[in-house]
Amino acid sequence: MPHRRPPVGPSARRRRLRIETLEHRRVLSGLPLGAEPLDTAEYMLGTVAVTPVFFESTGAASTQDWTAEEIDGVLQKIRNAMDWWSDTLDTLDTVHTLEFVYDETFAREPFETSYEPIEEISNRHESYLASFLQAQQADTSLTLRNAVRAFNNQQREALGADWAVTILVVDASGTDGTFKQGGSFSTAFAYAGGAYMVVPSTRDTNVFTHELGHLFWAQDEYTGGDSWSEHRGYYDTLNLNAANNPDPDFVQDISIMAGGTYRSTAFQNHYSPASTLALVGWQDSDGDGIFDVLDVPLELQGVASYDADSQQLEFSGSARAVALPNQNPEGLGNDITLNRISRIEYRVDGGVWRTAVAPDLQVTDVEFSLPLSSGFERVDIRAIDASSGVTSPVISATPTVPGSAPAAVNGYAFLDENADEMPALDEAAIDGLVATVVAASGGGLPAVGQLDADAYSAGSVLDDVPGLTPTANALYSDGQVAVTVDSGDGAGQRLAWYKATTAEWIDRWSPYDSLDVRMDEPTTRVQVTIAGAEPDAVGRLEAYDALGNLLDRDTSVKLQTGQSVVLEVQDPSNQIARIRVLGHAASEILVTQIGYGPELTVTSGEGGVFRFENLPDGTYDVAVTPPSVIHEFAGTSSVTVAGGRSSGLNVAVQRIASPWQNALENEDVDGNQELEPLDALLVINYLNRYGSSPLPSLTDDDYLIDADGDGWATPTDALLVVNALNRRARTEGQGSGELGSGELGSGELDSGGQAEQAAGWNLRQTGQQTATESGTTSPDAEVLAVDRLMAGNFSEDFLSAMGGATAPESPERSDYNDNEPPSAEKPADPLEPFFSEPLRSEGF
Structure with missing residues (x-):
């Protein structure tokens, strides 16, 4: 059995918008998180806007005329075809919903064209489709497919949907339902990735259903269609149910993407095999009822702390939905999620979850206070998506210890006034404390290193970098990577690859010319500093394990020329063996710095909280440096990380006498035993x-x-x-x-x-x-x-x-200046769209 590949013109009529309002339909405030306007059908979940466009011929070529009855009949056929997918989803016992909303304007009032579409070859559709788009004031600089996607995006926004597709229907009544011979297609066809389908009006309902599958990346499975070895979709799924699967044990299953009776039987039974459904995003690897594409924990960052004086639990932070990395080799490849921060919830001492705030956004700041008496033991806080049920990791706080997002080590520094090494309600938090991992039992500390282009002489070939090996994966490259000079764009020196055909060093990295870096030993974190090589550049950083499985990905916002940003990938299981840095969405970037390994020194923030993230499993010694000369912490603390988590680390700081104070007479500054x-x-x-x-x-x-x-x-x-x-x-x-x-x-x-x-x-x-x-x-x-x-x-x-006396000057100090550190507070006085566009024909 073959296996899945490893991851890697007429005048425009006045539009009368007809919208079907479905119960529970979610109205969005914008595109799904991570999507670009041309991402109009990446996976089939959520709400899909459907725009049927019927064409009416005029003039001498006209042989077909739409009637009201025909229009009603085809529209009902389309609804039934779309509903098949919703009904099939319901049979799978998942948390998901799939809803369709319709704009019937261009069906009830067909668009007039001088062509009689069914009497033309199928390729002629581009002419009357172009006329339709021009009437909708489409961007003529786009390709036809992308112009339709741009139109679909407008429809998505107008109808408050997640995705949008267009269905072009040609009147075929009184004919055999086929286009004129000589074209690319004889009957229905579609262009994948949220573009459009073209269907003669007399085709069966299951044909519309089949073509919608194509729009969401499903592939043909009938004889003469797509091969079993072809792959695409959000999970980059192989087309394993294709008729030509060479496995000797293979028996083709009924499927909506097959042909003949295989398709019609699948339609009647609301069934298709797992590989077919995975192509449209329906794959549940862990069997929890949540498809993989949305089975990604939400992110909740912040600090929860209890104020005993006001008897309030206060939380300040942020939350966001997180997208699964998109492995589709076709389309834009953007990482997209429909999950939302529906609510921030809390529970007290393991009780029922209650709503603290309900932002219903995909990215949001979070601030709230809860009245609580000091008798509680623990408060848990989480973010939740109401549709999928996906939650964030829980942040837990006690009356005496603040809570923060789970990390390898969550720490809290406090002033231990009663010397019992246990935090108390009346003991203050210590911010500005520096904690450092100084030792690890059973081996050395995790490897930490950096490749900084500015640290090398321009022209240096990077063939012996401690801890890592950079290689250019570019066309006409010999693999060498070197440092080139700052070109004046403000990004500094940068890494470049050698182009053998032109004998020059190229400092731009694109979707086709990437920088690969192998680590000498696996790590938990890699950071890469990139800069825009052109306006609106987008960079991407990917992490892989030793087998080539994609572990994590980070994609930048759009960058202007010379604008820098740090991308970061993480894997708490310490499996990052290789990274890949590239331009995304047909753009080019610069690479200036690569750093790897966990952060071994951190500082407690406001509220005394500090966190070590991405420490591999093991036992570590942590040394601390209090922020003030009147605080002391003797020795080190030991903490064990297992499964990426530990039991936490409380640092009890003791108050000591200030070494800057004269203990015998506080005001005798010069210590001469005289007050003067x-x-x-x-x-x-x-x-x-x-x-x-x-x-x-x-x-x-x-x-x-x-x-x-x-x-x-x-x-x-x-x-x-x-x-x-x-x-x-x-x-x-x-x-x-x-x-x-x-x-x-x-x-x-x-x-x-x-x-x-x-x-x-x-x-x-x-x-x-x-x-x-x-x-x-x-x-x-x-x-x-x-x-x-x-x-x-x-x-x-x-x-x-003093009679004109001059006081001795205080000695110069190199560690302080007029600018106080941010944490220092003065105490009170004592007071691209590179779409692959395969031609899809049913052949029946």
């Missing part, structure tokens, strides 16, 4: 140079400027020193000639703006005045103004108070 104006000036100088920022590791040359011990350098540290100096001045009875004798109240930094005076002026009052003069009066503006004053005027006052 110089201590305040040292803080001010640091702020003037680095701004408010988290403090780095302490060196021997640093001053102990963290007066409040919070691990940050802020104006508060300077104010604390000022307060201490004022307290000392009051205590010692000094006059205002030194530091001023302003009343400091209890000695604390108050929020009323009545204290914190130094050298005769009030910091907060002056900051408010500065903020007001700049046109802003927010608390943040006030703090910023105070910060700037302290970095400027205030230092001058201190120098004056």
